[in-house]
Amino acid sequence: MHILNPQQLQEVDVLTMQRQQIRSWDLMERAAKAALKQIIADHPAMLGEPITILCGKGNNGGDGLVMARLLLEMGQKPSVWLQHASQYSVDNQENQGLLPIGYLKTFHLHTNFEFPKQGLLIDCLFGYGLSKALTSDWQPIIEQINAFEGRVVSIDMPSGLACEGHLPAGSPIVEADCVYTFQMPKLNLVLPDYGYYAKSFKIISIDLDEAAIAESSSSSFYSDADSMATLRKPRLKYSHKGTFGHALLLGGSYGKMGAMVLASKAAIRTGCGLLTAAVPIAGVSILQCTVPEAMVLADTNEQALQDFNFPTAYSAIGIGVGMGTSVESQQGFSIFLRSLPAESKLVLDADALNCLAKHSQLLAHLPKESILSPHPKELSRLLGTWQHDYDKITKAKAFCQQYEVYLLIKGANSLLVCPDGELHFNATGNPGMATGGAGDVLTGILTSLRAQGYPAKEAALLGMYIHGLAADLAVEELGEESLIASDISNYIGKAFMRLTQGGF
Ligand SMILES: NC(=O)C1=CN([C@@H]2O[C@H](COP(=O)(O)OP(=O)(O)OC[C@H]3O[C@@H](n4cnc5c(N)ncnc54)[C@H](OP(=O)(O)O)[C@@H]3O)[C@@H](O)[C@H]2O)[C@@H](O)CC1
Ligand SMILES: [K+]
The missing domain is CATH 3.40.50.10260 (YjeF N-terminal domain)
Incomplete structure (x- = not known):
């Protein structure tokens, strides 16, 4: 719209x-x-x-x-x-x-x-x-x-x-x-x-x-149900798990392994064929027990990602949730980013964004069409402070144009800023989503959609819409106060169904 x-x-x-x-x-x-x-x-x-x-x-x-x-x-x-x-x-x-x-x-x-x-x-x-x-x-x-x-x-x-x-x-x-x-x-x-x-x-x-x-x-748009329903790709009869891509999620650190559990579950619920989660050693059994559908790779470090010595030939890579900003992780992330093939489909969130903000020279190494999903505080670390929303939008547009990336700014009416300057505001979501882990779920959804072959813009638009819609459906049952991030994941399926039936 x-x-x-x-x-x-x-x-x-x-x-x-x-x-x-x-x-x-x-x-x-x-x-x-x-x-x-x-x-x-x-x-x-x-x-x-x-x-x-x-x-x-x-x-x-x-x-x-x-x-x-x-x-x-x-x-x-x-x-x-x-x-x-x-x-x-x-x-x-x-x-x-x-x-x-x-x-x-x-x-x-x-x-x-x-x-x-x-x-x-x-x-x-x-x-x-x-x-x-x-x-x-x-x-x-x-x-x-x-x-x-x-x-x-x-x-x-x-x-x-x-x-x-x-x-x-x-x-x-x-x-x-x-x-x-x-x-x-x-x-x-x-x-x-x-x-x-x-x-x-x-x-x-x-x-x-x-x-x-x-x-x-x-060049400003509002993502409503009709326009989003047309984005969804139907799953064909003769498809198999290879058809829907193999996503890699990297993140987690001691005490923040839950973020990876949430992102992993959301990725699988969103429909990627296979998922591998790469975590510090301390996270392996946690992931294996809580998300049996995922394969798990272990870093050499016990508590935080350090070596990042993982294969990169995945359909899409989501990085940053619960990762922490330890010196080892920052160094490993920096080497990992520099060594990524240019055609990698990347989603960056949370501590990956904080790391980028601390080492701005890394921005030049972002693969084109990467999706960055900051909340306002993370955004201000990337862009510097702004006077008002129009100032913020001008800075965000310049950033996206310079690095040829998408910024998905989370909040009520989440905003996707595109490299060509288009602005897309999201129609779904509610204040119940102001709860720990909701952003990790979004990272899982976005990475999964990218792995399934959705182009970056479509993945970001559909991802933020489905994320908000799942939360809206969950809130109908649970109420805003009671909504937790896992509930959003649990309603992703219903959100896709509602989208296909039309209207919300
Ligand atoms: N397609 C649609 O969406 C349809 C829209 N429709 C409706 O029409 C509305 C738009 O109507 P509109 O164009 O007549 O303008 P409106 O908002 O009534 O105000 C105009 C008056 O404000 C004045 N004024 C302006 N700035 C001022 C200021 N700073 N301080 C003081 N005064 C100021 C200005 O005075 P002027 O400056 O010209 O002397 C003028 O007299 C729209 O919002 C919707 O409700 C439907 O009816 C049909 C379909
Ligand atoms: K009015």
Whole structure:
């Protein structure tokens, strides 16, 4: 799914109207109807409670006016406030005229709303038309919304949050409990910096012209179920274990052998034909007992990988989980990386990344198309610190371009940065995944997909999606608090099945 900027969205709007032979008024009617239907589905109790709608002077406000009319037709009596302005958008003006005369209340920047103590507040002040941060004279209005004791839902965007671009700290922005955003998420809805303003979001399809969206020159994407389902390669009837590759995982150290157990199990559950785990001597019996499906190779060192004297002719190699950063391991890793054939398919995580950060000269030895999967702290060791998310993205793009590698930045809406500058945000996952070992499971999944012949980009996209989806399915049974990394592995199979059945 593409993520478009406001200018691209406007172009798609125009093409949609031309190709579907509808007016902008019809598109607004469609959008407002679809959003209201979803809001009611999510908050059935709202129909018995006070509903407040705040409308701006543009088309976002127009959506609010349509919703007000639809609610009146349902017998509800929403309290509807319209921004005082000398000029309104055409469809906003037209929809004002479709409400009973005298029904609308007008507000100014100094209005004291005296909101009810409960119920639902629908924020339709600004949508994708917001060009820059709101000035401080909007602060009193936004503060009243944020102090509202009921639930706040925003249409398209939390008002005050532009679709794209960094906003200065302290800008007045609505803190929405849920954002109902049209057709696709906007960039600032999936960036961690702004997560506080959009605690969750739902995508409301309004049938914008798909061809027009595909023709747009966007390089930002959201990995949804439909696009991910097409990536999955079916397993053919006459395939055998050799068909699905032989993965090698290297890692583990005394006290951190569990990371290798988790990664190994996840790799096998993801479908590689064979798996070899290379661990320090102390890990051999642990791996053999806990993952009998895996073959195990032992390093010469008892407690940490040191010699790395393993064959490299595997379909894919995942390195780093639980490895530790002992001097021996760093030296061994360095020699291993320098000696790898250029065509090796590599996944690097955890201490392999920390080692790369400490010895940046090693970066030049990364095989092209390697996947690096840092969490934000590991990323900052690789890239240095950043001021805000856009700064981080610029640095990450430059890194990926320079070394021709993929960065999979873990977090809510994990982000894959590609060597060509494309950004792919992941749709699956939940806060239950903030638990030790979840990243090791991802390394297993990624290495397994690479071993099965998935190209790096597809492996990274499908891997992060399946990882999050498995956790989402596990949480349905177990709850977020109780989710542990092994559960994610145990649900990988169901995640693949759900992907094939479509939709989540
Ligand atoms: N295809 C879709 O997705 C569909 C989208 N639809 C809806 O349309 C919405 C977009 O509507 P929109 O273009 O009219 O813009 P909107 O967000 O209402 O705000 C515009 C107003 O804000 C003002 N303004 C701007 N920046 C400002 C600032 N910093 N500080 C103060 N003011 C500022 C600006 O004033 P100006 O600067 O021009 O004087 C203008 O008056 C979209 O989000 C969705 O809800 C559906 O109806 C149909 C299908
Ligand atoms: K809004």
